[in-house]
Amino acid sequence: MGAFAVQPREMTCHALVHAAHDAFRRDLDRLAAAAAAGKGGAVHVRAGWENLKDLIRLHHDVEDAVLWPRVERAVAGRRAERAVLAEMRAEHAGIGSLIGRVDVALRDGGDLPRAVRELREAVEAHLRHEEMSAVPLAESVLGPEEWRAVADEVGGRCEAGAELFVPWVVDGIAPVERSRFLTALPVPLRERNRVMWEPRYRKRRLWSL
Template identity: 35%
Template sequence: MSRTTRPSTRTRSGPRDRIDVSFMYAVHDAFQRDLDRLIAMAEAGDVPAAALRAGWDRFSTFLHVHHTAEDTHLWPILKDRVADTAVLEQMEAEHNALDGLLEGVDAAIKSSSPAEVLAARAAELAQGLTAHCDHEEELALPLVQKLMTKKEWDAFGAEQRSKLGTSGAASFFPWLLDGAEDETRRKVLGIVPPPVRLLYRAVWRPRYERAPRWQTPASA
């Protein structure tokens, strides 16, 4: 069972003339899924070295890109448009707190710590990230939808794409949709250009599934 189960009923888009934050929900869900898998693998003592390092590099890279883009392309814009900046300061503070939790997991992986140590640190990170995603969805995304323009929201997405590059996108999309619900998969693939959909189905997903990655143990 998932250790960081998230609400199944969330508002995934606003009115038609406002920003659709569905992609943000999909990214949050993928982060939660990855940590659930890491915890389950560690608790089962089933953490192959190649998969462990590949999965951690992928997870930490995508989280860093995502949070950096929020810090540069979301929170500063919103701070100029709200009277009370407490929510945005909370988002920034939670990002800083998560950095310490990420360092704890990173240290456990690099030092080949016992599986129980890795599981404990991954659980701490999962708890912190779950709380942050919940706060962001409940408090910050309504501000995004209310106060930002579509052009500004698109710039937030473009910033992440530029940081990932083509090679990063080839890993990001199959990672994002790994185990995703059909509705989420349709939504995400409906947003991206047709060439990306073709590459995802024909090249990126098959290659991703052949490579070392985190998977929930069969007994979990």
């Protein structure tokens, strides 16, 4: 996920992944509420959904292209560990098709609440699986050097990632968690977020009805 582009020294990969996962859950709750209210087509809901899709894509691209290959190399020959990573990739693909079904329901006026429910269940199962198996595995086999290399590679791949990621993570979170997350960021990023990214993000009024 894009998180690694901004991985601060004070914050573990674990904490960063959890912050991102909570933001996915929050947005999916918002989408489910809008769908249940028959407001899936509202302009700011559509914008929130497009933004969420960008973040999911970023998360999957970073994990599949940058993070999992490093973990795979580190566990070469260990069948059970490699199977966990294969499951991560398969779950990402499954989530991709369920996102497509939400898009179809939005476009054709299909059963949006059902499409959202199926997506939410798949995402929740995937996030838990990742939190319980793949993230601890990555943390156990990758050393600080490799995490730094992951952060560098991600930073090079998606420069826009931090701008997308930081204000999205702190949207609506409790004040304590918000300040914990923001103060752990490198100062230039925190400043850019305060001056530009968050004001810009708020102006978009994502998910408002």
